[in-house]
Amino acid sequence: MSLHRIVVVGGGAGGLELATKLGEKFGRGKTARVTLVDRYPTHIWKPLLHEVAAGSMDPSTHQLEYAAQAHWHGFEFVQGELIALDRVTRTLTLAAVPAAPDEGGGDLLPQRSLPYDTLVLAIGSTTHFFGVPGAQENTIALDTVEQAERFRRRLLAACMRAESASASGGPDSAKHQVHLAIVGAGATGVELSAELRNTAQVLGAYGLHSLDPKKDIRITIIEAGPRILPALPERVSTATSELLAKLDVEISAGDPVSEVRSNEVLTRSGRVIPADVTVWAAGIKAPAVLGTLDGLAVNRLNQIQVGPTLQSETDPNIFAFGDCASCAWPERKSFVPPRAQAAHQQASFLVKAIAARLKDQPLPVFAYRDFGSLVSLGVFSAVGNLMGGLIGGSMFIEGLFARIMYTSLYRMHVTALHGVWRMLLDTLAHRLRRSTVPRVKLH
Incomplete structure (x- = not known):
């Protein structure tokens, strides 16, 4: 008899944990053939990307190659981006993987099809720009290592330009400063602001600039809501605001962004905030491809609508979890928040749920615990x-x-x-x- 084919799409925190546990439990020809699909060849824990952006972490030392993890833990890895789904034939379509210019051009891998018996979607989230004019064109998101590295290079370049302007002795003191704007005061925006203050101090200590780390490198967090960290208790928000004030990080709350230009951010109240580099960390949504997958029910943020077993409301052969799924949290009359701890809990749950599915037993019900x-x-x-x-x-x-x-x-x-x-x-x-x-x- 052929092995049951389990395909996990998305190698983020939850997806890679799930594929690893399923490979160890069912892989290597035991019960099922477990396959992980991701568009990138390596994994990095997404909550670390703000450290990559600030330069305080070298991503190459924390990245994990999917192929190596697959070899060690009994699953297979296929590189490619999900672009289509046929629920009748239970087949995925993966886009071609293009080669980089220095790899000879063309495609490294062609467009392919991949069959499944059980499909798990865990492709995470992308930045939500909310239709703000200029936001997508003039800001840097922190969804990938490449984006974080791009911000870091822009930061270094801005410091070097400000240092050069300062050394020239020009009359315009504003040119001697670096202005960094962070749109969104959730965990990512707040953590990035503190890391940037540390980076400014370290760069000065190593002689890369002679700017005052606090006065000449200005950091502004812009939040549409009345306080920072709106998803956390108010006491945490208040304590964090006090700490950021000591670091000379300016907080602009209750004033949504109305437009982003190449060198400034405009708010609804009419304020103009100078910005040599702008980061957008104001919200997330699920990738647009989920809204095109053969009639799967999604919400307004493109998240797959799932039931208490994390199965799609449309197709019981398809599970979804993490940021790309809309899972009810009955105790709070809300939905499970997009946090790493939620993805970890759901991955552990799905190992048990898929084990029950393989034995044709009733599936358990997921219950989220907020730690x-x-x-x-x-x-x-x-x-x-x-x-x-x-x-x-x-x-x-x-x-x-x-x-x-x-x-x-x-x-x-x-x-x-x-x-x-x-x-x-x-x-x-x-x-x-x-x-x-x-x-x-x-x-």
Whole structure:
């Protein structure tokens, strides 16, 4: 008999964890043939991208090659981008993979079809620009490593230009400053602002500029709502605002962006905020392709509508989870938030659900547990709230303990992919490497 074909599309935090666990449990010819599909050849934990953008993390040291992970854990990897779905024949269509100019041009891989028996969609989210004029053209999102690296290069170039203007002794002091605008005061925007302040200080210490890290490198966070971190408790928002004020990060709240130009951001109140580089971190939506997949029901953000078993409301052979799925959270009369902890919980649930499916047993029901939220301010601090049965409610945390808890989130992800011993070795290797390299990338 042929093996049951399980295809997971999307190698983000949840998708890669799921493929790894399914490969270990069912792969290598045991019960099923597990295949992971992603348009990129490597994985990086998306919550780290703000560190890549600030230059405080070298992505090459944290990227994981899908092919290697597949070899180690009993699944297969296929590179390609999902562009179509035929639910009758249970077949995916993957776009051709183009070659880079220095790889000879043409296509590395042609357009292909991939059959499945059970399909899991975990393709994450993309930036939502909300139709703001100039936003997509004049800002940098932080969805990929390439975008984060692009921002970092733009930041270095802006500092070098400001340094050159300062050295020339020109009369216009504004030219001697670097203005960085961050649209959106969620976790990504707030964490990026703190990392950028640290980067400004380190670049100055290494002599890459003689600008004042606080006065000459201006950082502004622009939030449409009345406060930063709107999805978190107000106490966390207030504590974070106070910490950012100490770092001379300006917060503009309650004033939505109306237009973005090449060197400035305009708000609804008429304010004009200068910006040498602008980051857009104001919202997310699921990739547009989900709204074109053979009649699958999606919401206004292109998220697949799923039931309590994480199966699509349209097709029981298709599951979806993570940022690309709209999953009800009955206890809060809301929906499961787009967080890494949610994707991790859903990946663990789907291992059990697919195991039941393979045995023709009833599927369990997913129940999301909110363990709280943490926000890192880099080397300066961290804040957040913890929740759970052991605490008996919600507990506000700040400082060193919060930083340790924040760091542990990534280590939990590494443990899910490699196990405890390899996680410990990986942690030690990165500690040793950081002792021999600058704290931020200098080029």
